[in-house]
Amino acid sequence: MVYLWGIQAPRPGQPFGAAATEEVTRICEGKRLRVAARSAGPEGRITGSVVAEEKETSRREDVGRALIRLGLAWQDQRGPSSAQLRSLEQQARREEVGLWQQEAPTPPWAWQE
Numbered sequence: 001m002v003y004l005w006g007i008q009a010p011r012p013g014q015p016f017g018a019a020a021t022e023e024v025t026r027i028c029e030g031k032r033l034r035v036a037a038r039s040a041g042p043e044g045r046i047t048g049s050v051v052a053e054e055k056e057t058s059r060r061e062d063v064g065r066a067l068i069r070l071g072l073a074w075q076d077q078r079g080p081s082s083a084q085l086r087s088l089e090q091q092a093r094r095e096e097v098g099l100w101q102q103e104a105p106t107p108p109w110a111w112q113e
Contacts, residue, residue: 003047004064005038006081009073011108016099020072027063028052071098074107 009024010017032055037048050063067073068085071092075085092100099105 001045002035002037002050003045004067004073005047005049006076006079006085007064007068007073008076008078008108009067010099011111014108014111015102015105016072019098020067023067023070023072024063027061027066031055068092071095071100077107078109 009020012018012021028050031052034051034053035046035048036051037046039047041047052061052063053059064073065085065088068075068088069092075081075089092098
């Protein structure tokens with residue numbers, strides 16, 4: 001399992017959690033995935049960037065950036081992130097897409113079922 005670097009997606013059961021999972025499946029299904037590992041944890045937990053590449057067209061899509069752009073994740077405020085992820089989140093907030101349609105979305109690190 002690879003955890004996406006620089007982002008936090010909604011947890012299962014949280015609003016937009018299922019939509020985020022479905023979008024990751026749509027982006028990745030049938031594509032070659034390239035992982036650029038940034039760190040590895042003690043239990044083999046790898047955190048990195050994941051790029052899905054279409055075999056026929058060589059079209060590439062960064063999974064984490066796509067989730068942020070679509071309003072299906074937060075840039076990770078508790079760890080390292082990037083200016084590009086922050087910018088994508090600000091744009092999604094302005095456009096009120098995905099979870100930003102909610103008045104006050106609860107980030108996954110504060111979510112309690």
